Amino acid sequence: MTEISLIILGINSRRVPPARTSSFLRWCRTLFFIIGILALGYVGLALLDARVYQDDQNRRFEDALKRLRPATGNGEHLHPPPLPLDLAEGDAARANSLGDAAREGDLLGRIEISRIGLAAMMVEGIDEGTLQRAVGHFPGTPLPGGRGNVALAGHRDTFFRGLRKIRVNDEITLTTLNGSYLYCVDSTKVVDPEETEVLDNDDDDILTLVTCYPFDLVGSAPRRFIVRAHKVLE
Numbered sequence: 001m002t003e004i005s006l007i008i009l010g011i012n013s014r015r016v017p018p019a020r021t022s023s024f025l026r027w028c029r030t031l032f033f034i035i036g037i038l039a040l041g042y043v044g045l046a047l048l049d050a051r052v053y054q055d056d057q058n059r060r061f062e063d064a065l066k067r068l069r070p071a072t073g074n075g076e077h078l079h080p081p082p083l084p085l086d087l088a089e090g091d092a093a094r095a096n097s098l099g100d101a102a103r104e105g106d107l108l109g110r111i112e113i114s115r116i117g118l119a120a121m122m123v124e125g126i127d128e129g130t131l132q133r134a135v136g137h138f139p140g141t142p143l144p145g146g147r148g149n150v151a152l153a154g155h156r157d158t159f160f161r162g163l164r165k166i167r168v169n170d171e172i173t174l175t176t177l178n179g180s181y182l183y184c185v186d187s188t189k190v191v192d193p194e195e196t197e198v199l200d201n202d203d204d205d206i207l208t209l210v211t212c213y214p215f216d217l218v219g220s221a222p223r224r225f226i227v228r229a230h231k232v233l234e
Contacts, residue, residue, distance in 0.1 A: 005098040014058065044087045050158065053133040057107050064177060102137070104130075106142050109176035111135055116162035116170070126153045135159050138210075139197060140170035146183040149202040153210045156221065160211040163188075163227060172229050173206060183207045183229035191224050198226050 028137075041196040102108060122144055124138035131153060135214050138145065138151040154160030172183040191198060198208055202218045207229040212221035 044188050046056075050133050054121055057123075057134070058110065061107065061110060061121065061177075064091060068177065102139075102143055104139070107134075108137055109174060111144075112173045112175070113162065113170060114167065114173075115167075116165045118159070118162045119153070120159040122152060122174070130225075131155055132158075141201070141208075144176050145178055147205055149200065149206050149208055151199050151210065153209040156211045156213065156215050156225070160209065161213055161215070163209065163225060164215045166227055172209075172233075174207070182232040184232050185227060185229045187228050189216075191226055191230075193222075193224055195224075207231070 019138075025096070044226040058081040104127075106124040108122040109123055110119065111122050120135045121136055123130050124139065126138055129134045132155070135152050137156040138153060141151040142148040144152075151216075156163070160182050166185060166188060168185050168187065170185045172185065174181045174183070181208055198210070207227075209227035213223040213224050213225035214221060
């Protein structure tokens with residue numbers, strides 16, 4: 001037997017048995033399958049939690065509006081403060097005690113853009129927990145409907161998914177316990193995260209919507225998509 005043949009036989013003798021290789025591959029497939037199921041389950045639970053939360057807060061908000069309308073006629077000009085998340089039915093006195101202040105987690109109202117099918121509750125704060133459940137209001141900017149630059153944030157794959165289809169002149173409605181306010185879209189643009197001047201206050205009554213960009217990117221997005229709108233005078 002030649003030396004080359006002996007070397008080949010030696011290599012073959014050290015190969016992993018086919019049965020062991022097959023078992024390892026099956027184990028890997030099972031592991032990846034379990035990881036995939038767990039990931040899908042987590043996403044599903046997060047979406048379900050957001051839906052339940054939105055439905056509950058929308059119901060509470062509508063109940064609060066109904067309690068206010070008998071005293072104001074048509075409900076178009078209401079003057080109580082933001083509705084807190086834990087406001088119990090009939091607890092309007094507590095809402096009145098809040099004045100114009102908004103605390104982290106307070107429910108502020110609802111944003112609607114009918115042309116793109118967007119409707120979501122707005123909450124004070126932009127931490128991850130808040131944005132998983134609602135559209136968040138940037139602390140330090142005017143409250144929805146207020147004077148200046150009202151700034152709101154939302155995830156591109158949930159509440160602000162429809163912003164990819166938004167157009168100039170689209171109408172945006174912010175409904176709060178203080179009233180219903182109409183905005184008209186002026187422009188959209190893409191900026192870097194460091195370009196925070198889009199949140200600066202303004203002498204005009206404007207609305208700024210912020211979400212991550214690109215919309216279809218999987219994982220952390222490197223840029224921000226900005227929608228700017230002006231308030232339509234009544």
